[in-house]
Amino acid sequence: MASNYRILVVDDDPDIVEMLQYNLTREGYQVAEAENGKKAIAAALAFKPDIILLDVMMPVLDGIAACRQLREMSEFRNTHIIFLTARAEEFSEVAAFEAGADDFLTKPIKPRALLSRLGAYARRDALQEEQDQVIEIGGLRIDRTSFAVYKGENKITLPKKEFELLSFLAATPNKVFSREELLNNVWGSDVYVIARTVDVHIRKVREKIGEDNIKTIKGVGYKFNTD
Incomplete structure (x- = not known):
């Protein structure tokens, strides 16, 4: 599975890039790299990554701005974007999620924890690909094979995590899920x-x-309401 999985590493610290590239390549992932947000966008367009590991503080274009621009492109609405953050950085997680982040890894990065995290994403993606399900409920048609949502004749485009959250709630209508349950089922218990x-x-x-x-x-x- 890893051999078909592409990861783009974006960081202006060459030692971090070298460490990540070494561990990811050894695990069988295809890896590309970029040293700032501007080059990350160009690399992503050429490489089509499944996951982008994106540093926050970088020259030319920082991680938050790069994430926002990537999410505006249809090619990357479903790409996992994981921020790399230093403990000392004053940086709002809510702002990052607003920009489209899926997850965070705190520096210094521990290779085993990183590989475990990426493996969880790869397994969930593989499971999602095996599912063939269309949910029609509440005036919506949710096609889990194409990540498409239709309201009447109108197609609504949702980023991957928003789509997964909607489809999870819609799969069990009128059942109330706590925030913790939604985090565990949509993001996974091993994702911070x-x-x-x-x-x-x-x-x-x-x-x-x-x-x-x-x-x-x-x-x-929250619950998906049909009352």
Whole structure:
């Protein structure tokens, strides 16, 4: 599976890039690299990565700005983007998720933890590819094979995590899920994200599909509403 998986490493520290490239290549991943956000966008267009490991603080174009630009391109709406962050950086996780981040890795990076994290993403992607399911509910048609959502005749484009969150809720309508349950089932228990991440993604989904389908249960969580 790893041999078919492409990872773009973006960091202005050549030692970090060399370490990541060595460990990822040894594990069987295809690896490309870039030293700043501007070059990352060009490399991503040429390489078509499944995952982008993206440093936050870089010259020319920082990671947040690069992530935002990548998410505006249809080719990268479903690409996993994982930020590499130093502990001392003053940086808002909410701002990163707003830009389209999926996950974070804290420097100094531990190779075993990195490979475990990437393996979890690869396994979930492989499982998703095996699923052949269309959910029709609440005026929506959710095609899990093509990551497409239709409302009537209108196609609604959602980034991957927003799509997975919507399809997970819609698969069990009227069941209330806590933020922790949604984090574990959509992001995975081995991925570090904060509960606020769910709220950010729910808001973005509502902006695109309308306010009626996903209901907030105060103090509990969210459900896909058919009442």
